[in-house]
Amino acid sequence: MINASLKQLSAQLAQKKISSVELTQFHLDRIARLNPGLNAFVTVDAARSLAQARAADARIAAGKAQPLTGIPVAHKDIFCAKGWLTTCGSKMLANFVSPYDAHVVERLNAAGAVILGKTNMDEFAMGSSSETSFWGPVRNPWDQTRVPGGSSGGSAAAVAARMAPAAIGTDTGGSIRQPAALSGICGLKPTYGVVSRYGMIAFASSLDQGGPMAKSAEDLALMLNIMAGFDARDSTSLERPAEDYARVLEAPPRGDRAKPLRGLRIGAPKEYFGAGLGSDVGAAVEAALAQFEKLGAQRVAVNLPNAALSVPAYYVIAPAEASSNLSRFDGVRYGYRATDYADLADMYRKSRAQGFGAEVKRRILIGTYVLSHGYYDAYYLKAQKIRRLIAQDFVQAYEQCDLIMGPTSPNVAFTLGAKASDPVEMYLNDIYTVAANLAGLPAMSIPCGFGEGGMPVGLQLAGNYFTEARMLQAAHRYQLATDWHLRQPAGVE
Amino acid sequence: MSLSLPEVKRVALLARIEITAGEAEAVQGQLNNIFKLIEQMQSVDTRGITPMAHAQDVAQRLREDRITETDQHALYQSIAPQVENGLYLVPKVIE
Numbered sequence: 001m002i003n004a005s006l007k008q009l010s011a012q013l014a015q016k017k018i019s020s021v022e023l024t025q026f027h028l029d030r031i032a033r034l035n036p037g038l039n040a041f042v043t044v045d046a047a048r049s050l051a052q053a054r055a056a057d058a059r060i061a062a063g064k065a066q067p068l069t070g071i072p073v074a075h076k077d078i079f080c081a082k083g084w085l086t087t088c089g090s091k092m093l094a095n096f097v098s099p100y101d102a103h104v105v106e107r108l109n110a111a112g113a114v115i116l117g118k119t120n121m122d123e124f125a126m127g128s129s130s131e132t133s134f135w136g137p138v139r140n141p142w143d144q145t146r147v148p149g150g151s152s153g154g155s156a157a158a159v160a161a162r163m164a165p166a167a168i169g170t171d172t173g174g175s176i177r178q179p180a181a182l183s184g185i186c187g188l189k190p191t192y193g194v195v196s197r198y199g200m201i202a203f204a205s206s207l208d209q210g211g212p213m214a215k216s217a218e219d220l221a222l223m224l225n226i227m228a229g230f231d232a233r234d235s236t237s238l239e240r241p242a243e244d245y246a247r248v249l250e251a252p253p254r255g256d257r258a259k260p261l262r263g264l265r266i267g268a269p270k271e272y273f274g275a276g277l278g279s280d281v282g283a284a285v286e287a288a289l290a291q292f293e294k295l296g297a298q299r300v301a302v303n304l305p306n307a308a309l310s311v312p313a314y315y316v317i318a319p320a321e322a323s324s325n326l327s328r329f330d331g332v333r334y335g336y337r338a339t340d341y342a343d344l345a346d347m348y349r350k351s352r353a354q355g356f357g358a359e360v361k362r363r364i365l366i367g368t369y370v371l372s373h374g375y376y377d378a379y380y381l382k383a384q385k386i387r388r389l390i391a392q393d394f395v396q397a398y399e400q401c402d403l404i405m406g407p408t409s410p411n412v413a414f415t416l417g418a419k420a421s422d423p424v425e426m427y428l429n430d431i432y433t434v435a436a437n438l439a440g441l442p443a444m445s446i447p448c449g450f451g452e453g454g455m456p457v458g459l460q461l462a463g464n465y466f467t468e469a470r471m472l473q474a475a476h477r478y479q480l481a482t483d484w485h486l487r488q489p490a491g492v493e
Numbered sequence: 494m495s496l497s498l499p500e501v502k503r504v505a506l507l508a509r510i511e512i513t514a515g516e517a518e519a520v521q522g523q524l525n526n527i528f529k530l531i532e533q534m535q536s537v538d539t540r541g542i543t544p545m546a547h548a549q550d551v552a553q554r555l556r557e558d559r560i561t562e563t564d565q566h567a568l569y570q571s572i573a574p575q576v577e578n579g580l581y582l583v584p585k586v587i588e
Contacts, residue, residue: 099568192548206547236551312533323508330509332581337574344584345509353511361510362523368508369496369524382534384544389537391545424526440548 001026002162002493003486006071006219009165013060013070020053020060020070024114027072030163031117034492037144040157042077042135043085043118052114059112067222069112074164076155077118078125079210080199081105084115088201089123089133089151092329092336092355102199103231104168104210111226116164119154123357124326125175125203127151128429131420132359139416140183141489142455146413149179155213156183161492166214166223170200172207173314174408174433177445180213181408181458184447186475186485187213188220191465192440193238195224196231204321205236207314207437216485217446217475221246224468240466248473259296260477266292267302267401272432278411280451285407288448288459288478292405295477302397302404306389307435313390314434315427316370316383322360323367329355362423391439398464403474407432408445408458432460442468446475447484456487495525 004012012018028046035041049072056070080086080098082105087093101109108115122132130138130153138153140146141161148157152169156179159167169176171189180187188211195210202208212223224245231237255262268289273282293299331337331351338350356364370379397404409429419426436443441462448459463471479485496504501521505512512520566579575582 095572097572099565099572193551232554232556235553236547236549238549238551306537309534309537312531315527316531316534327509331574332583333569334572335574341584344586346511347584348509349511352509356510362520362527364508364510365501365504365520365524366527369500369504372504372507379531379534381544382539384546385539385542386534386537388542388545389539391548422526423523424530427527427530438548 003215003488004165005216006068006165006214006222009071010067014065020056020114021050023070024049024053024072024116027116027164034161034163038139038141038157038161039136040119040138040154040161040163041074041117042087042120042154045084045117048083049114049116056112056114066111068108068226070114071165072114072116073108074116074119074155074158074167075105076121076152076167076169078121078170078201079105079168080201081115081118084118086118086201087134088125089121089135090356090360091134094134094336096334100199103196103233104227105199107226107229113226119152119158119167121154122151123360124201124322125151125170125172126322126359126363128174128178128426129419130154130179131416132357134357137416140413141492142184143413143453146415146455147182149182149409149413151175151179152187152213153179153183156180156185156187159183159185159213159215160489162488166212166219168210168223168227169213170208170210171437172203173318173437174430176211176213177408177433177443177458177460178429180445182413182456184456184487184489185213185215186217186220186444186446187211188224188444188468189436189442190224190228190468191442193236194228194468196229196234196237198231198233202325204318205325206321207318209437216479217472218246218249220444221249221472243469245469245472248469249476251473256296261292261474262296264297264403264474265300265401266297267300267397267404268406269302269304269307269397269404271304271307272406276410276431277407278451281407281409281411281457284449284451284457285459289405291478291482292474295481297474300401302400304393304397304435306386306393309386310390310435310438311427311431313383313386314430314438315366316379317387317438319363319367320371320380321367323364323371326360326364331355359423387438390435394435394439394441402463403471404462406460408460409433412451412453412455412457436462441465442471444471444475446478447487449484495528496521
């Protein structure tokens with residue numbers, strides 16, 4: 001059961017071999033057993049989840065099931081869900097019960113999926129280790145002395161420990177892909193604008209994108225089919241015809257059946273294989289590329305000359321947008337308010353000083369500074385110009401290849417606390433992931449082996465705009481030929 | 494470049510975040526390390542490059558001018574720190 005795919009679970013539900021109530025209870029029991037050690041979930045509401053499961057069972061009985069009806073899904077605590085505590089990992093929102101549903105939540109509910117609980121995360125999604133949460137750090141199911149990655153570390157750990165069949169996360173600079181890599185699962189950040197940001201608590205609006213996290217590429221495709229879609233309430237939501245992201249997963253190979261990926265050109269940018277990449281991660285990624293070649297793909301040389309500038313540009317643009325977005329937390333309409341203050345300005349200052357954690361405050365300060373009078377051109381505008389150069393690098397690269405592959409993260413999961421005192425070292429974890437956010441391109445991570453300490457290694461697959469189906473097909477073909485994605489941590493049986 | 498202590502305090506004031514003298518000193522070093530990373534941008538010649546604000550070139554959508562929302566103030570105010578007679582309460586602003 002714990003390794004069943006979403007397709008298999010749906011089939012069992014349709015054939016009445018199991019009910020959604022049983023499936024939901026099964027996962028709630030696993031959460032009760034495993035979560036005290038992992039801290040992946042911050043809110044579980046069994047009564048609410050089971051009520052949704054009963055409704056799903058009635059729907060299945062009435063013959064009105066859709067894909068995912070009755071499947072429990074873990075929600076990152078950044079998604080507003082009506083009636084659910086939605087804290088974004090912050091003291092600022094520790095008592096915030098959302099009065100409305102995010103678009104993604106609406107869509108999952110409408111499909112009949114069950115909200116299994118809310119998952120832990122870095123405060124306001126600012127972090128790469130899930131250690132900055134007000135609710136304490138998440139632990140990696142493969143080794144509880146290590147971090148699961150972040151910011152969607154709770155969702156990643158929930159799927160890795162098989163506490164949830166699938167989860168949803170958000171990715172502003174790698175927050176789906178990096179924890180997926182470090183926790184040995186799959187995660188996809190779609191093209192910017194494919195998934196509505198409505199009800200997803202904003203961090204950096206021009207970079208934020210929601211996406212699925214699951215055990216396989218096939219599961220990701222089924223999840224994205226529900227999550228994607230136009231929403232007028234997000235001004236950057238794209239009006240595109242509905243797309244079946246699973247449509248080419250099993251596309252019959254042309255010619256040689258042993259080479260189903262013949263014709264696929266894979267670019268492996270040399271900038272992603274240079275200094276800073278752990279030799280263990282490099283070896284696993286090289287082996288994965290060799291496997292793709294065995295499946296018929298062709299490896300081509302591409303360059304991303306401005307890759308090294310993506311982290312500096314990101315750490316101007318993301319904090320700038322965050323400082324603006326987080327100005328809404330002022331202790332007036334919702335969220336934390338300090339108890340003692342002299343006047344209105346003092347109430348703002350004290351509420352924000354006490355409600356936000358250290359990393360969030362650092363980023364607000366950086367953002368405020370780079371947007372302040374006299375520095376705007378030197379930092380913010382400069383970063384936006386470099387953003388253009390980075391996006392142009394990809395335009396050129398995709399003239400020579402269909403997908404870009406490389407490591408998701410330079411190293412396997414690190415020990416709790418190892419990078420917590422040095423923000424810059426933490427930021428450099430995002431070196432291979434932030435460029436896709438700056439350019440708005442789709443990118444995903446899948447497990448491709450193990451490195452130091454027996455920890456999982458993630459392979460990043462990135463594509464051109466709107467090529468999610470092609471990326472998922474390549475990943476699925478790889479997963480049909482390998483079993484890295486089926487490995488599970490010891491102790492979670 | 495590096496931020497001086499008065500600059501750190503000024504930025505905190507602009508950001509409406511109270512900061513003690515001790516915190517300002519601690520955060521000054523961290524911010525300056527981050528700005529050392531950010532400074533790498535200055536090595537690139539970006540003359541003539543159009544700034545990119547957004548990943549997609551989308552225009553603002555227009556919609557018909559009609560009421561689409563219903564009154565939910567009671568629901569929304571149920572989660573506010575302090576409310577009276579349907580109004581959000583804040584400290585006195587005008588004496």
